[in-house]
Amino acid sequence: MLHAALPEAAGLSEDDAAGLLERPPTPDMGDFAFPCFRLARTLRKGPPVIAAELARALTEGGDPLVESAAALGPYVNIRLGLGPAGALLLPKLARGQFETPPVRDQRIMVEFSQPNTHKAFHVGHMRNLCLGDALVRLLRADGYPVIAANYFGDVGAHIAKCLWWFLDHLTEEQRQPPARHRGEWLGQIYAAASDQLSVWEEQAEAGDEQAAARLAAAKARTTEILHRLETREPEMTAVWERTRRWSLDEFAEIYKWSDVEFDALFYESQVDEPGLRLVDEFLEKGVFTVSEGAVGIFNEEIKHMPFFMLRKRDGNGLYATKDLALARMKFEHHSIDRSIYVVDVRQSDHFKHVFLTLKKMGFQQADQCQHVPYEMVELPDGPMATRKGNVILFRELRERMTATITANYLEQFRGDWSDADIEATADAVALGSIRYGMLGRDVNQKIVFDMAEWTNREGNSGAYLQYTFARAGSVLRVCAEEGKILDPALRDGGDERGIAAVTASLVEPQERELLLALTGLERTIHAAAAQLRPSVVCVYLYNLCKAFNRFHYSCRVKSAEGELLQARLLLVTAFTRGLARALDVLGIPAPERM
RNA sequence: GCACCCAUAGCUCAGAUGGAUAGAGCAUCGGUCUUCUAAACCGACGGUCACAGGUUCGAAUCCUGUUGGGUGCGCCA
Structure with missing residues (x-):
């Protein structure tokens, strides 16, 4: 509305004034209410006095949008001229013509969904998907050029666990995937492996030596699988590629049904090695340090947990290592100005470290990195857990x-x-x-x-x-x-x-x-x-x-x-x-x- | 132990930048279809905004503390 014409030298822009508008407690008082408390200081008058003056100015202003304006205590209650207001608003809406937001030159990337291959996609993942996609749509509606990005977890311990079960505990016949929903089927294999390992772990802790032996054997085997994957051993790599594809195909179906589209796809497997090279580079530059055989950085800004590990003692990278490499790729290959990460709230500390570290590595865009945390989805009988059998798959x-x-x-x-x-x-x-x-x-x-x-x-x-x-x-x-x-x-x-x-x-x-x-x-x-x-x-x-x-x-x-x-x-x-x-x-x- | 989040009606939740009498949905009870979709609409019932201090003209909202619940915390992702 056109309130800017009325408060003289109050120092309020039109947007400011519009932002202060409220609805009166009851409709018979008016359509909008303008509280005058804020103006009291700058105008050096009491709010009721300002309200009275404002009401008079509005009434005498002759704006057809203002049918009437009356001061009530510190508020000016305004009744809208429905005819003129409707004429202003309704035809535009009826034409589907919406306010064009200012042209924004800030390129934003929104990273969301980030499912792990070889694992099932469930209701919990839907919150991330819905939230990330809505942010993409919202920011675009607000005028920003936005890149919707996904980042698939296609390497890591969970893959080794899944393949361990797939290769060692299934017969040739059982290894034949179903015609449809192969990703979901693979996820169940992962769940079986994961459950078995935690059962053995509990039993071993309780003193069961047989379970301890089995656990140790399984760990040795998953480590071996992981190593064969890292060295790109052809046979194991072929299994990885085939099974990974099942998951990715299933994700694509889910996104299609959900009407979600991505502009950029990243994979952990793609930033694995770059991450390690980056550790070497910044260790040499003195940004990172060695501690207890591992490499990382001390971010003293985060007092309760200052050390951010980037390379394990065994020489392997971590999730964090890949996140740094991924960020660099986003900045350099997609020339983005702002980077949004939609990830659940448990990763808040992690992202604080990531952004601080990026800053110390010299990336200006680190200031424009933002974690959008969200709380978890639970079921009526508590948090989802495959062991409890209370997971609702997509x-x-x-x-x-x-x-x-x-x-x-x-x-x-x-x-x-x-x-x-x-x-x-x-x-x-x-x-x-x-x-x-x-x-x-x-x-x-x-x-x-x-x-x-x-x-x-x-x-x-x-x-x-x-x-x-x-x-x-x-x-x-x-x-x-x-x-x-x-x-x-x-x-x-x-x-x-x-x-x-x-x-x-x-x-x-x-x-x-x-x-x-x-x-x-x-x-x-x-x-x-x-x-x-x-x-x-x-x-x-x-x-x-x-x-x-x-x-x-x-x-x-x-x-x-x-x-x-x-x-x-x-x-x-x-x-x-x-x-x-x-x-x-x-x-x-x-x-x-x- | 340290850090972050949460606490509003029986249940699930809105209450942005402090502002007029704290609002919805569900549940319960009672009304509204010979007329554009009743998956709707109207009414009733229902609150010590966890607790205690503080800040000020004014606090569910800001600050401090307490209680209760959740999450995270060097070799997982």
Whole structure:
């Protein structure tokens, strides 16, 4: 709004002023409230005095957007001129024309997902995927050029464990992979190996000598496998390549279903050696030091754990070593200015070290490296653990969700809709439910994934938003069947006063609330991008959709005529386009009907 | 032991930069479909914002401490 015209030398920019606006406690007080506390100091007057002056200035200003302004204590309560405001906002939204953000020259890379090959992909991984993808979409919507990056864990101890079981404990016949979901199948082999090792470990600790012997033998074997892989021994490397491919193919399917695309793919196997070379280089430069036979760096800034190890005593690199090499590759090959890492909160200390170390290595971009931590996903019976058998793999998640959604809601359309339509809608709603569930909670809150709640739940959910979108589309469809369509001249804009005359017929409180809610769309997307918090958009969208559903319940579009009909058609069209845009920013599909 | 995170209605959670009477969803109870999708809408019930100090015109929000829960802490990733 145009408040900048009013507080004189208060030192507030238009954006500042807009940011201070609030909603009054009750709608009858006004549409917006401007608190004057902040101005008291600079203007050297009491807030109520400022509020009174401001209210007078607004009233006398003659801005058609301001229907009335009244001071109430330290607040100025402003009622929006609905006609002019609607004329300003609705045609743009209805055209799908959104505020173009400033052109940003900061190239951002967002690294997320980072699954390990040879391991299963489960609900926990979905939070990372949804969060990372939403950040990519949000930052792009806010004008940034963004590179979506993935980093696959295709080397390391877990591979050796998996191959140990695969080669030593399976018969030739058992080693034949199934036709589909080979990655998942391989993940189960890894889980079997991992479980067996921890059982032996426990037994050995309890004094079981046989278990201790078996454990030692297994460790020797995994070390041998690892060594043969590191030396690129052809036979072992072939097994690695074949099995790794199974995992990567499965990940690709998961990303496709989830509608996630990457622009850059990195693999740990690719930064393994560069990492070690980098250790030599910076050891020579004196940036790294030797300690107890290992190589690392003392980052005294991190008082509770200053040593950051980069090369083990046995000469091998670590996860951290690869992260440094990867960062260099990102800076030098992709010329990025800012680097975001979406990784769970347990790695916070690790990334503090990585960024500090990069800085000491002389990379300027280290200041623009940022870890976006998030809390874990748990199940109703506690943290996920294969040993407890309470892991929900991706495929089970997808299949159970689509099946439940189909049975509970879509079966009624069978025969009316094609089977393919039903299936596509079930997929869309399942994905929307998952994404909303994963994004709606703040990143520092744990998420308890309860399948029953996520599929059955009414009220605040992804399905609620999608259903609202479908209903709004339906309104327009049904009206169109009766020849009631939006006048293109209204949508195309131009004649502001003419349009304002039409939108002025929106006088119902539900119409006002919906229009008001729509004014927050762009601001919310920008705020969410700036804070890297998709949950902000979720909260906004839920309230927006609630406003629409109230409108839908009490204001009929189809039975309206003349200017009111046109105004409502414009309102619904604008809502539909605006909602579709915001859902897209979260990666939530917008089904035409459901 | 050190570090980080969390604590708001019976349950799950919103409450950005301190601001008017702390809000939703679920659950419970009661209403609203001969009219655009009832996966919706309306109402009722429900709170010592973990606790104790402090900062100030004003604190769920900021600071300190306490309690309870979670996570991380040199040769894993």
